[in-house]
Amino acid sequence: xxxxxxxxxxxxxxxxxxxxARYHDVKVLDIKKPDNDLExxxxxxxxxxxxxxxxxxxxxxxxxxxxISADTSTQFIDVNTKGTCxxxxxxxxxxxxxxxxxxxxxxxxxxxxxxxxPIDENIxxxxxxxxDITKRMGEEFCEYFYRMYGLNTMILxxxxxxxxxxxSSEGDILWDKIDLPEFAGRFVGTGPAFKLTNAWDxxxxxxxxxxxxxxxxxxxxxxxxxxxxxxxxxxxKNMPLAVLEKYYPxxxxxxxxxxxDVPEIRFWxxxxxxxxxxxxxxKFALQDVMKQYYENKEK
Numbered sequence: 001x002x003x004x005x006x007x008x009x010x011x012x013x014x015x016x017x018x019x020x021a022r023y024h025d026v027k028v029l030d031i032k033k034p035d036n037d038l039e040x041x042x043x044x045x046x047x048x049x050x051x052x053x054x055x056x057x058x059x060x061x062x063x064x065x066x067x068i069s070a071d072t073s074t075q076f077i078d079v080n081t082k083g084t085c086x087x088x089x090x091x092x093x094x095x096x097x098x099x100x101x102x103x104x105x106x107x108x109x110x111x112x113x114x115x116x117x118p119i120d121e122n123i124x125x126x127x128x129x130x131x132d133i134t135k136r137m138g139e140e141f142c143e144y145f146y147r148m149y150g151l152n153t154m155i156l157x158x159x160x161x162x163x164x165x166x167x168s169s170e171g172d173i174l175w176d177k178i179d180l181p182e183f184a185g186r187f188v189g190t191g192p193a194f195k196l197t198n199a200w201d202x203x204x205x206x207x208x209x210x211x212x213x214x215x216x217x218x219x220x221x222x223x224x225x226x227x228x229x230x231x232x233x234x235x236x237k238n239m240p241l242a243v244l245e246k247y248y249p250x251x252x253x254x255x256x257x258x259x260x261d262v263p264e265i266r267f268w269x270x271x272x273x274x275x276x277x278x279x280x281x282x283k284f285a286l287q288d289v290m291k292q293y294y295e296n297k298e299k
Contacts, residue, residue, distance in 0.1 A: 002058045006062070014034045016064070016206060017034065026038050045079065055090040055094050063100065067080055084142075088141055101138055112266060117228075121221055143217065164197040164198065166180075168200075181259055187289075190263060226270075
């Protein structure tokens with residue numbers, strides 16, 4: 001398929017584009033050209049005529065382009081809101097089959113004030129900052145274009161993407177290079193908690209959304225999920241290691257060995273919907289990391 005990847009020079013796009021090109025014909029859209037050899041079109045997504053021209057002849061638009069920070073609210077509106085609307089309008093005019101929209105879990109909540117745990121796709125949306133609000137508006141636009149015009153729209157609420165040093169291009173752990181404290185800490189709320197750790201996982205999530213032929217419109221949380229239950233909430237705040245031991249026997253010793261102080265875990269995500277309906281989950285869960293760690297330690 002011919003895929004248009006907006007925001008191809010950004011943090012996500014520059015890692016996603018080359019790997020996605022292993023499977024599909026990828027054209028990158030951005031203001032500036034990324035450092036790769038993929039087909040490129042320069043375009044400001046806030047300009048509707050330019051977007052309409054740039055989106056001709058593609059099957060799927062994977063829409064990453066967005067501002068995470070800006071000097072004014074107007075800048076957020078121009079790119080994240082108007083830009084997303086322009087993408088959807090152009091997709092409709094040009095007969096694009098699907099738009100995969102890169103949203104954020106912040107479109108619903110930043111996690112600290114939620115009515116229940118774990119956070120899933122049905123959590124009531126209470127966006128806080130302007131970035132969060134404009135991402136939520138993008139989701140609403142996707143739903144509207146599906147409901148009114150039948151445009152296939154898939155929303156991926158990303159926990160985020162912040163790559164860790166030490167993965168192969170196939171997403172395998174390179175044990176002589178991996179930053180293990182940072183990687184393992186992601187599963188328990190340290191650093192950029194619950195964010196995807198490598199380009200392989202990022203690519204497989206978008207590939208699954210692009211290639212799905214059954215779902216016409218839906219929302220999926222994409223990130224490092226956790227098996228914790230609602231009744232674990234107090235324990236995760238007060239005695240997180242005790243709860244971790246219940247799900248990951250040996251976790252206390254593991255985190256001690258690698259030098260990670262497990263903090264109180266105040267929220268976490270349920271990512272089972274993406275696993276069930278898209279067939280996507282990150283390549284490694286915490287138990288896989290622990291198992292490989294001890295296997296390599298014995299060598």
